[in-house]
Structures are given as structure tokens and as C-alpha cells.
Amino acid sequence: xxxxxxxxxVGISTGSAFALVxxxxxxxxxxxxxxxxAQGAFAVIGGLVMVGLVDDMHGIVAGTLxxxxxxxxGALIGVIAVGFRTRxxxxxxxxxxxxxxxxxxxxxxxxxxxRPHTYPTIFExxxxxxxxxxQPQFVIVVGVTVLAAxxxxxxxxxxxxxxxxxxxxDSRRAAELVGINVRAVAAIAFAVSAALSALGWVLLTPIxxxxxxxxxxxxxxxxxxxxxxxxxxIRLALVGGLALGLAEQLIVGYAPGQARQYELAxxxxxxxxxxxxxxxxxxxx
Amino acid sequence: MxxxxxxxxxxxxxxxxxxxxxxxxxxxxxxxxxxxxLMGLYAIVAIGLSLLMGFAGQISLGQGAFYGLGAYTAxxxxxxxxxxxxxxxxxxxxxxxxxxxxxxVLTAAVAAVVGVALLRLRGHYLAFATLALHLxxxxxxxAQARFTGGQDPxxxxxxxxxxxxxxxxxxxGATPRxxxxxxxxxxxxLLLALNLVRSRAGRALQAIATSERTAAAAGIxxxxxxxxxxxxxxxxxxxxxxxxxxxxxxxSPDAFPIFLSIQFVVMVAVGGLxxxxxxxxxxxxxxxxxxxxxxxxxxxxxxxxxxxxxxPQVFSVGVFALIxxxxxxxxxxxxxxxxxxxxxxxxxxxxxxx
Amino acid sequence: xxxxxxxxxxxxxxxxVAVDNVSLELEEGERVALIGPNGAGKSSLINAICGMVKPAxxxxxxxxxxxxxxxxxxxxxxxxxxxxxxxxxxxxLPVEANLLLGAYGRDFRNELISATIRYLRRKGEIADRLERxxxxxxxxxxxRERPAGQTSGGEQQMVAIGRAxxxxxxxxxxxxxxxxxxxxxxxxxxxFLRRLNEEEGVAxxxxxxxxxxxxxxxxxxxxxxxxxxxxxxxxxxxxxxxxVRNAYLGSGLEAAxx
Numbered sequence: 077x078x079x080x081x082x083x084x085x086v087g088i089s090t091g092s093a094f095a096l097v098x099x100x101x102x103x104x105x106x107x108x109x110x111x112x113x114a115q116g117a118f119a120v121i122g123g124l125v126m127v128g129l130v131d132d133m134h135g136i137v138a139g140t141l142x143x144x145x146x147x148x149x150g151a152l153i154g155v156i157a158v159g160f161r162t163r164x165x166x167x168x169x170x171x172x173x174x175x176x177x178x179x180x181x182x183x184x185x186x187x188x189x190x191r192p193h194t195y196p197t198i199f200e201x202x203x204x205x206x207x208x209x210x211q212p213q214f215v216i217v218v219g220v221t222v223l224a225a226x227x228x229x230x231x232x233x234x235x236x237x238x239x240x241x242x243x244x245x246d247s248r249r250a251a252e253l254v255g256i257n258v259r260a261v262a263a264i265a266f267a268v269s270a271a272l273s274a275l276g277w278v279l280l281t282p283i284x285x286x287x288x289x290x291x292x293x294x295x296x297x298x299x300x301x302x303x304x305x306x307x308x309x310i311r312l313a314l315v316g317g318l319a320l321g322l323a324e325q326l327i328v329g330y331a332p333g334q335a336r337q338y339e340l341a342x343x344x345x346x347x348x349x350x351x352x353x354x355x356x357x358x359x360x361x
Numbered sequence: 362m363x364x365x366x367x368x369x370x371x372x373x374x375x376x377x378x379x380x381x382x383x384x385x386x387x388x389x390x391x392x393x394x395x396x397x398x399l400m401g402l403y404a405i406v407a408i409g410l411s412l413l414m415g416f417a418g419q420i421s422l423g424q425g426a427f428y429g430l431g432a433y434t435a436x437x438x439x440x441x442x443x444x445x446x447x448x449x450x451x452x453x454x455x456x457x458x459x460x461x462x463x464x465x466v467l468t469a470a471v472a473a474v475v476g477v478a479l480l481r482l483r484g485h486y487l488a489f490a491t492l493a494l495h496l497x498x499x500x501x502x503x504a505q506a507r508f509t510g511g512q513d514p515x516x517x518x519x520x521x522x523x524x525x526x527x528x529x530x531x532x533x534g535a536t537p538r539x540x541x542x543x544x545x546x547x548x549x550x551l552l553l554a555l556n557l558v559r560s561r562a563g564r565a566l567q568a569i570a571t572s573e574r575t576a577a578a579a580g581i582x583x584x585x586x587x588x589x590x591x592x593x594x595x596x597x598x599x600x601x602x603x604x605x606x607x608x609x610x611x612x613s614p615d616a617f618p619i620f621l622s623i624q625f626v627v628m629v630a631v632g633g634l635x636x637x638x639x640x641x642x643x644x645x646x647x648x649x650x651x652x653x654x655x656x657x658x659x660x661x662x663x664x665x666x667x668x669x670x671x672x673p674q675v676f677s678v679g680v681f682a683l684i685x686x687x688x689x690x691x692x693x694x695x696x697x698x699x700x701x702x703x704x705x706x707x708x709x710x711x712x713x714x715x
Numbered sequence: 716x717x718x719x720x721x722x723x724x725x726x727x728x729x730x731x732v733a734v735d736n737v738s739l740e741l742e743e744g745e746r747v748a749l750i751g752p753n754g755a756g757k758s759s760l761i762n763a764i765c766g767m768v769k770p771a772x773x774x775x776x777x778x779x780x781x782x783x784x785x786x787x788x789x790x791x792x793x794x795x796x797x798x799x800x801x802x803x804x805x806x807x808l809p810v811e812a813n814l815l816l817g818a819y820g821r822d823f824r825n826e827l828i829s830a831t832i833r834y835l836r837r838k839g840e841i842a843d844r845l846e847r848x849x850x851x852x853x854x855x856x857x858x859r860e861r862p863a864g865q866t867s868g869g870e871q872q873m874v875a876i877g878r879a880x881x882x883x884x885x886x887x888x889x890x891x892x893x894x895x896x897x898x899x900x901x902x903x904x905x906x907f908l909r910r911l912n913e914e915e916g917v918a919x920x921x922x923x924x925x926x927x928x929x930x931x932x933x934x935x936x937x938x939x940x941x942x943x944x945x946x947x948x949x950x951x952x953x954x955x956x957x958x959v960r961n962a963y964l965g966s967g968l969e970a971a972x973x
Contacts, residue, residue: 182679254820
């Protein structure tokens with residue numbers, strides 16, 4: 077039983093990080109109609125920068141700087157990905173984000189080398205609840221995720237800024253016509269999105285070390301979470317991410333040998349099943 | 362009104378180019394020849410993908426997987442399905458020619474099954490799903506290492522390919538005949554693809570490419586055409602993969618990284634979506650470029666800067682990524698069409714100036 | 716000083732010339748129409764005036780201010796808003812949100828956060844404006860919570876007009892009012908625009924394929940063919956022009972197209 081709970085604790089934490097990535101993807105999709113392949117890269121850069129900084133300064137300062145840096149990078153990527161109104165279709169933007177993700181991973185390789193990076197946890201001790209080890213970081217990442225999901229959902233529905241964001245995806249042309257600068261909006265959406273993904277990994281790297289090529293795995297997990305909500309529901313992306321993280325940890329924990337490979341394969345199969353299920357509900361383009 | 366023949370001029374030029382490629386196969390040094398063969402293999406894949414992306418408007422990030430699947434299908438069939446028997450019995454397995462025939466068929470079948478569910482969705486779902494397919498293939502190759510050879514020791518395929526007595530490759534691997542065969546297949550694929558574009562099916566595809574809704578309203582079965590294109594592109598990739606086996610006579614999952622799938626997309630983007638000639642151009646250009654970049658990266662220093670260990674990888678992937686971004690942003694209809702249009706404009710200005 | 720002056724405007728898409736050396740002008744409070752067949756360049760002209768496409772040559776001046784090549788936002792701030800072809804509402808957002816975004820966009824400039832602050836500062840003013848629009852278009856008040864995509868064509872046209880009005884324009888550019896709408900609905904909207912102009916002084920630049928509608932509503936018109944102004948004058952003059960009658964007024968069948 078303790079094993080199950082321990083796995084569940086870890087699973088829900090990693091699941092929250094996936095959910096943050098997925099929520100970021102939903103935010104970007106709902107405001108720009110773009111599916112952001114570089115979402116995984118945001119998480120990886122966040123983790124790597126955190127590892128680089130945490131030796132020299134207090135954990136919280138390092139984390140904040142890492143998140144801010146990634147937010148800036150995200151804004152830049154967003155402006156590039158949105159392209160030109162007349163020439164760049166959403167599918168073309170997807171390819172651009174793919175290219176940007178690749179570029180990011182090359183630069184990460186150059187800057188950090190080819191080996192997993194991690195840092196010792198910044199909190200001194202973990203709580204022991206009935207034999208289950210719970211790192212404070214786990215609680216923080218889950219809390220942040222739920223809070224972010226709540227704020228974003230309300231924000232998009234109830235505030236004028238949120239509605240402006242949604243308007244850009246509803247009709248880019250009409251949004252520009254009334255005077256909204258769509259590129260500026262995309263930059264904000266990408267920046268917030270990037271910050272969320274980075275935050276997840278800034279907190280999670282101690283249990284899920286990052287390497288320069290981790291972004292593919294993270295992007296796929298994030299996409300699976302987002303796909304659970306049809307790419308438009310933040311709430312469902314949250315649920316999907318948590319479920320995914322949980323499922324992966326349980327499979328790894330109870331399956332014999334060759335654990336790491338099955339973890340990814342599990343995510344992939346879940347993704348494909350989700351996509352197959354979605355095919356019966358979504359309108360064809 | 363279906364014209365099944367190309368205009369004679371273009372047909373002649375294409376055949377001449379094909380003949381030149383085949384002749385070139387016999388002139389090159391083994392090193393260059395291997396690269397040239399690879400260009401041909403990639404051209405076959407790129408043609409299929411270009412049709413898919415150009416007419417069905419779908420992005421497949423899994424052509425590398427179909428390529429790999431074709432390779433491993435052929436390879437495993439040739440050495441024999443039972444890993445233990447392979448070691449003791451050199452006669453295990455089926456004839457290379459038969460294996461080469463099965464590879465594209467199996468790949469196409471897999472694509473058919475997967476495509477039915479996926480093609481109904483919007484493009485980004487297919488993009489991720491095909492990427493996931495590629496990752497699943499890699500995971501299976503590693504996980505079932507006993508069956509597939511995995512990364513170490515890999516799968517050695519030491520049987521020569523011969524086509525009804527005409528020996529293409531011996532036990533020692535790549536020969537000029539293989540290169541000639543590959544480019545012969547490129548030529549045939551090219552002609553068939555061009556033929557397809559000009560046929561009635563081709564016109565349906567043009568309609569779909571212009572506007573799916575209008576095409577559907579006109580009674581065209583859009584999903585059936587998309588599925589067929591997907592299956593065709595997978596089959597072509599599988600065929601190329603099967604031929605690849607005889608180039609190196611060794612298979613390892615390292616030869617089919619995710620990056621390969623992305624390279625195919627870059628090739629098509631550069632050549633122009635839907636352009637069959639463009640696909641060949643893209644394949645040749647990108648393969649050459651990648652080779653140059655990797656070589657550039659292996660030098661100890663460049664322009665006075667000392668290069669780190671990871672340079673080859675960073676150069677090829679990073680530069681690729683930049684090319685992809687620039688091409689899609691500024692030349693969304695393809696680099697080749699833009700170059701051709703630019704050349705025509707220069708020509709017009711030159712004649713106008715006279 | 717005229718409200719709008721367009722001088723020798725040329726709009727090109729690559730090698731194709733959509734608008735060829737067009738000049739027109741509009742006074743405050745006027746109702747002017749642009750008529751002509753499909754593909755004559757009317758929409759391109761409107762889009763250039765509204766900043767959606769940059770002209771290759773020529774000048775656009777609004778109340779004396781040079782605005783050639785300005786962004787759509789800048790044009791909205793100078794008092795010109797567009798009711799686009801095909802309505803182009805924000806389908807998933809409720810009608811009220813659609814309207815409010817019309818006001819929000821006017822002061823957007825370059826960046827989201829400052830735009831939101833500016834909007835919130837004007838909250839009272841904007842609420843009053845919203846009330847005014849609801850008074851002018853009561854149906855919108857009824858539909859205010861409904862997602863704009865779930866309203867009928869005529870209602871969406873009202874949403875688009877309301878949204879354009881929220882920015883307190885001096886000139887309303889309406890692109891193909893009648894497209895895809897039933898004649899009765901078009902008549903109602905047309906009457907509304909007339910009253911809007913007479914009571915509020917909002918000028919009207921109407922792009923229309925339906926020439927008789929254009930002549931009924933507007934006092935002056937320009938006839939555009941293949942990107943050029945071939946004729947211009949008062950509606951009366953044009954209605955009595957032989958060529959115009961044959962080409963655009965048909966024999967009572969003109970209402971059937973569009």
C-alpha cells in the first residue's frame with residue numbers, strides 16, 4: 077500500500093508538471109490557433125537554467141529568474157511563430173514551433189552538454205506521512221498548477237484581456253480590424269505559457285532530471301494532457317495531466333524491467349488512444 | 362480529358378536526367394556514391410510526403426518511422442524471424458527480393474490502419490500522432506532488442522540482393538548497381554507521381570488542395586483520397602527503407618532518429634509542397650547540406666573558434682532548424698518555386714532592358 | 716477639411732493590381748457608396764483605407780492627417796471603423812464581449828497590459844457607450860449573453876455594426892451589407908444606418924454589389940471597375956446614367972444577386 081501511495085505522490089507531482097505544460101498549450105491554442113511544439117523546450121530550458129543558477133543563489137531567486145528568462149524567450153518564440161497574417165497558416169506555425177524547438181535543443185546541447193542535469197532539492201527535509209515520503213516541492217507544484225488552472229480559466233472567461241486573447245484565435249482578422257495587435261497578444265500568451273511550463277520543471281527537476289533532448293518527451297506528455305481537453309479546456313488539461321503522470325508512475329513502478337522505455341511508450345499509447353477517441357467528437361477541418 | 366502523358370519536352374528532360382543519374386552511379390567514388398544513393402532513397406520518401414503535404418494538407422512527422430519500419434521488415438525477413446536460428450543457419454529467412462517486396466506492403470498496411478482514425482482530425486493531431494508513432498517504433502526496436510538486434514549488436518544483413526539473377530549487391534554491400542537501381546526507382550516513382558497529378562485522381566487532389574469543403578460539396582470523397590495519399594507516402598517510405606538495408610547491410614535504431622522525420626519535412630518545404638520535382642531537389646539539397654554541415658562540425662576549429670564535441674550534431678540540427686523556420690516564414694510555397702520565380706523575374710527584366 | 720481624402724491610391728498583391736490610381740473623398744456626415752462588380756477592387760480599397768493592407772502608392776488623409784500605411788488601430792483611433800464583409804464576429808464570445816472589444820481595441824496600441832489599464836480607466840465612459848449602442852440596437856441587448864456564433868446572419872451583422880460603433884467612429888465603412896441576408900433584414904439594417912447617419916452624424920462609406928440599395932441609401936456614389944473609378948456623381952445622376960442602368964440596375968433583377 078505504501079508503495080502505491082508513494083508512486084501516487086510522485087505521479088501526481090509529475091502529472092502536475094505535465095498539466096502545466098498542457099495548460100500552456102491550451103492557452104496558446106485558444107489565443108492563436110497554434111499548437112506549440114516548443115512547449116517542451118520551455119520546460120527544459122527552465123530546468124537547465126535552474127540547475128545552472130541554484131549553486132550561486134537562493135533557490136527561490138534562482139527559480140524566479142529562470143521562469144522570467146523563459147517567459148522572455150517564450151514571447152520571442154511566439155512572435156516568430158505567429159508569422160504574417162496573410163502568409164502563415166496555423167499549420168505552418170506548428171512547423172515553425174517545431175523548428176524553434178529543435179533550435180532550442182541544439183543550443184541547449186551546446187550550452188549544457190549531453191548529460192542529465194539535476195540539482196539537490198532546495199528544501200532541507202521531506203515530510204514523512206505514514207511511511208510515504210512527500211517533498212514540499214511536490215505540494216508546491218500541485219498547488220501552483222491548480223491555482224494557475226483556476227486563474228487562467230476565470231481570466232479567459234471573465235476579464236476583458238482574457239476575452240481579447242480568445243478573440244485573436246476566434247478571428248485573427250476581426251481582432252486586427254478592431255485595433256488589437258495580434259502579435260503582441262501572441263507574445264503574452266506564449267510568455268505566460270512558457271512561464272508555466274518552466275515553473276513545472278524548475279520545481280520538478282530533482283525527481284525528473286532534464287537533458288538537452290528531454291523536450292520531445294515533455295512536449296508529447298503535455299500534448300496528451302491538452303488533447304484530453306480537446307486543446308481548448310484548461311480544466312480537462314489539468315485532469316489529463318494528473319492522470320497521465322499517475323498512470324506513468326504506476327506502470328513504471330509495477331512493470332518489470334526496462335522501466336524508462338515503457339514510461340514513454342505508455343504516454344504515447346495513451347496519446348494515440350486519446351486522439352482516436354477525440355476523432356469521434358471533433359469536427360473535421 | 363485525362364492526359365496521362367507528360368508534355369514530350371518535359372518527359373524527355375526527366376528521362377535524360379534519370380539516365381544521367383544512373384550513369385553517375387558508375388562514376389562516383391564509393392564514399393560519394395553512398396551519399397548519392399542515400400539522396401535517391403530520401404528522394405523516394407520525399408516524393409510521397411510532398412504529395413501528402415501538398416494535396417492532403419497533412420503534416421506527417423512519421424515518415425522516418427515508415428522508412429525504418431520498411432528497413433527492419435526487409436532486414437528481419439531476410440535474416441530470419443527466429444533470433445536463435447539466425448546465428449546458426451545462414452539460409453534462414455526469405456529471399457531478399459521477396460523481402461523487398463513485402464516491406465512497402467507491410468508499411469502501407471500499418472499506415473492504412475493508423476490513418477483511418479487519424480486523418481479525420483485536424484492537422485496538428487496527425488502531426489503529434491505520427492511523431493508518437495516514430496517514438497513507439499524506436500521504443501519497440503530498443504525494447505525487443507533480441508528480435509531486432511537493437512542498438513548493440515544491431516542487425517547485420519549479409520545477403521546480397523539479386524533480381525532474378527541480375528546481381529545487384531554482393532555480400533560485401535553497396536555496388537554501383539545498387540545506386541543505379543535506387544535512382545531507377547526514383548525515376549519510376551517520379552514519373553508515376555507526375556502521372557498521378559495529371560490524371561483524374563490528380564484533379565480531385567488539386568480540388569482538395571484548394572478547398573476541402575468545396576471539393577466535398579462537389580462529391581469528392583475527401584477522406585478516401587487523404588487516406589490513399591497517406592498510405593502511398595508510407596509505402597514509398599517503406600520501399601526506400603527496404604532498399605536502404607542493402608546499402609549498409611546493417612541496421613540499428615540510430616539510423617532512424619526523430620530528426621530524420623523532420624528532415625523529410627524540411628526537404629518537402631524547401632522543394633515546395635506538392636511539387637514532385639521539388640521533392641527530389643529538396644532531398645538532394647538537404648542531404649548534401651547535412652553531410653557538409655556534419656563534416657564542418659567534425660573539424661577541430663572553425664574560423665578561429667574551437668569547436669566543442671557536440672558540434673556536428675548542433676550544426677546539422679541547429680542549422681536545419683533555422684532553414685526550416687526561414688523557409689516556412691518567408692517562402693511558404695517552397696524555396697525552389699521562389700527561386701524559379703525569382704529567376705524568371707530576372708530574365709524578364711533582362712529582356713525588357715534590351 | 717474633408718473627413719476622408721484618398722489620392723491616387725494603388726493596391727497590389729504581388730504583380731496583380733487590385734486598386735489602380737483611385738481618388739475619392741468624403742465629407743463629415745455624408746453617405747457615399749462604392750459600387751461595381753465582383754472583383755472590382757472595392758474590398759481592397761476599403762481594406763487599404765482601414766489599414767488592413769498597405770497601399771503600394773498614393774495617400775490617405777483623415778481630417779487632414781496623413782494616415783497612409785497606418786495600422787488598423789491607428790485608423791480606428793482617427794475615427795474610421797469597418798463592418799467587414801461576412802460580419803466576422805468573434806463566434807465563441809458572447810455578444811456583449813464582442814461589443815466591448817470594439818471599445819477595447821481602439822486604445823490597444825502595442826501591448827496588452829497597458830491596453831487593459833487604459834480600458835479599465837475608461838470603464839464608465841465605455842459602459843455609457845454600451846448603453847447607447849443597446850438603445851440604438853435593442854436586439855443586441857436581448858442577445859447580449861449569447862455566443863455571437865449562435866446568432867443569425869442578420870443578428871451577426873448587427874453585432875458587427877454595434878462593435879464598430881463602440882469605437883465612436885466618425886465614419887463607418889460597411890463592406891457588403893447585403894451579402895447572404897434576406898431582403899427584409901437588409902432593408903431594416905439599411906434604415907438603421909440612415910437613421911444613425913441623420914441622428915448621430917456618423918458618415919457612411921458603403922461598399923455594395925447591390926446598386927439599387929446603394930443609391931437608395933447614399934447621396935453620392937463611385938463606380939469601380941477593375942480597380943479604377945470609371946464614374947462618380949450623385950445617386951440621381953448615376954441612376955439616370957444609361958450605362959449604369961444597364962450594367963448594375965438591370966430590369967428589376969438586381970436584388971437577386973449577392
